[in-house]
Amino acid sequence: xxxxxxxxxxxxxxxxxxxxxxxxxxxxxxxxxxxxxxxxxxxxxxxxxxxxxxxxxxxxxxxxxxxxxxxxxxxxxxxxxxxxxxxxxxxxxxxxxxxxxxxxxxxxxxxxxxxxxxxxxxxxxxxxxxxxx
Amino acid sequence: xxxxxxxxxxxxxxxxxxxxxxxxxxxxxxxxxxxxxxxxxxxxxxxxxxxxxxxxxxxxxxxxxxxxxxxxxxxxxxxxxxxxxxxxxxxxxxxxxxxxxxxxxxxxxxxxxxxxxxxxxxxxxxxxxxxxxxxxxxxxxxxxxxxxxxxxxxxxxxxxxxxxxxxxxxxxxxxxxxxxxxxxxxxxxxxxxxxxxxxxxxxxxxxxxxxxxxxxxxxxxxxxxxxxxxxxxxxxxxxxxxxxxxxxxxxxxxxxxxxxxxxxxxxxxxxxxxxxxxxxxxxxxxxxxxxxxxxxxxxxxxxxxxxxxxxxxxxxxxxxxxxxxxxxxxxxxxxxxxxxxxxxxxxxxxxxxxxxxxxxxxxxxxxxxxxxxxxx
Numbered sequence: 001x002x003x004x005x006x007x008x009x010x011x012x013x014x015x016x017x018x019x020x021x022x023x024x025x026x027x028x029x030x031x032x033x034x035x036x037x038x039x040x041x042x043x044x045x046x047x048x049x050x051x052x053x054x055x056x057x058x059x060x061x062x063x064x065x066x067x068x069x070x071x072x073x074x075x076x077x078x079x080x081x082x083x084x085x086x087x088x089x090x091x092x093x094x095x096x097x098x099x100x101x102x103x104x105x106x107x108x109x110x111x112x113x114x115x116x117x118x119x120x121x122x123x124x125x126x127x128x129x130x131x132x133x
Numbered sequence: 134x135x136x137x138x139x140x141x142x143x144x145x146x147x148x149x150x151x152x153x154x155x156x157x158x159x160x161x162x163x164x165x166x167x168x169x170x171x172x173x174x175x176x177x178x179x180x181x182x183x184x185x186x187x188x189x190x191x192x193x194x195x196x197x198x199x200x201x202x203x204x205x206x207x208x209x210x211x212x213x214x215x216x217x218x219x220x221x222x223x224x225x226x227x228x229x230x231x232x233x234x235x236x237x238x239x240x241x242x243x244x245x246x247x248x249x250x251x252x253x254x255x256x257x258x259x260x261x262x263x264x265x266x267x268x269x270x271x272x273x274x275x276x277x278x279x280x281x282x283x284x285x286x287x288x289x290x291x292x293x294x295x296x297x298x299x300x301x302x303x304x305x306x307x308x309x310x311x312x313x314x315x316x317x318x319x320x321x322x323x324x325x326x327x328x329x330x331x332x333x334x335x336x337x338x339x340x341x342x343x344x345x346x347x348x349x350x351x352x353x354x355x356x357x358x359x360x361x362x363x364x365x366x367x368x369x370x371x372x373x374x375x376x377x378x379x380x381x382x383x384x385x386x387x388x389x390x391x392x393x394x395x396x397x398x399x400x401x402x403x404x405x406x407x408x409x410x411x412x413x414x415x416x417x418x419x420x421x422x423x424x425x426x427x428x429x430x431x432x433x434x435x436x437x438x439x440x441x442x443x444x445x446x447x448x449x450x451x452x453x454x455x456x457x458x459x460x461x462x463x464x465x466x467x468x469x470x471x472x473x474x475x476x477x478x479x480x481x482x483x484x485x486x487x488x489x490x491x492x493x494x495x496x497x498x499x500x501x502x503x504x505x506x507x508x509x
Contacts, residue, residue: 056406079405080381081476107410 020089024096024131031120039121044129047122052114061113071133088133096131137315138322140225142194143332148182149311151339152242155179156289163282166495173253173260173496174346178339180246185335186239194325196226199236204229216302223303225322231299234292241285248278256434257494258365268431359499364492367432370422376415380407382481384452385491386423387436392448394423405450435493453478465500474501 028039049069051060059065067075071088086092096102106126110118118126141149159175162168190199202224204212209229215221222228227235254262255271300307310316314327353359367385377383386394398420401409411419431437435457442457449455453462462478469475475483482488487497 077380079407080479082379082381084379104410108408111408111410 020097027099027102028124031124034120036120036124039124039128041128041132044125055115087130134320135317136320138318138324139315140196141314142325142328144328144335145197146314147332148186152182167498169496176246176249179242183242202227202232204232209233231295234288238288241281245281248274252278272437364494367491368426372418373422386426387428387432388452390429390440391424391427394427396448397450433492
């Protein structure tokens, strides 16, 4: 019995990355069904640091404005200073395990950073880059 | 033939001077909400002192017993009339005027501690009356509690004038007598025992109670800030904590009225310059939680005051724009907001150690020490 109890966190460690891989694969398939082609992590990385002029005349925006340069480290909300947990699955296994969350944050953060929603192709490239971190 | 006769026993003198100290402490801490813990130490000590004094007034030593100085109004009038004349009387213990002042002070102290417990239970959700007294009742009793304190201050002034007058008229240092316990009196005057053991037991009891009260303060460190006491718990919601708490501190619905939250969620596509893009189901869930628990139905002191500081047609979108928030934060210098430890007006947790709980108890706030390397 005791060994079984000990196994639980171990199993969770094994299952969580699996759930993540499943979720991300499912999301990527969905993007391709919406017309996206093959995804490129390199392209995703390049877009990640690309700077976009803010419509309100403020500082130029990029994904790193809030998430920081090192995805294995915590980021900081550009406006409120609230700590944002690491995005890299290697540092934060809870990331990319919920389709609804993935879509919510793409929608909100693409709108803030790029001034428009991202295309399925862009989202797939981002996700391919992020999952490898 | 006159000699030194003990008329005030040690417990009584201890009662007197501890009461003086607690009276001063309660006045000093009264204007500063962040010193509520010290105010409570004073209040609870005064309550305990009153309990002792009531018992000692019934079963205590000769001159401490209420019966020994229960003068009627006629006796007091006669005493005051003759005070400056040749027929002036000079009782061994309390004189009639002093006795009336003492009864009045004891009654006021009793009213002060009781009203204080009502305010504490109502406003802060703390103390023996917590959960019994409604928030509105606590708020309603706050001002009477202050008036009682002023009335007591006035009586203390009367008492002090009386002490000076009596000391001068009868060439009798009453202050020294309250320290030593003895007065120069005819040798035949009955003396009282000192009750040293009782005094030691009472003092030890009080010291241990004060020590227990001070323990959390002693144990506090950087990660576990001193929290004198937690107020009531507010309604919680997972979706509120997740949706609102991921980009900023989750500000509780209690901090703005329902009309503010309705407007805020209706404008979610422009939430302080950011589009939230929440789906309708999430918006409805958040709206439900915010409208039911808004400041219009106050569950804590700050909510009541925020709500009452707003006109019915105002629907502020920032808590920091409400008149009550501005009033209570008005004394904080601009440099404090720019301090890197504080980061701005929206970061409640910089000073309120219960910001996570959203209760904003008086005693849970402490201005951070200025950072020497911070921007000025």
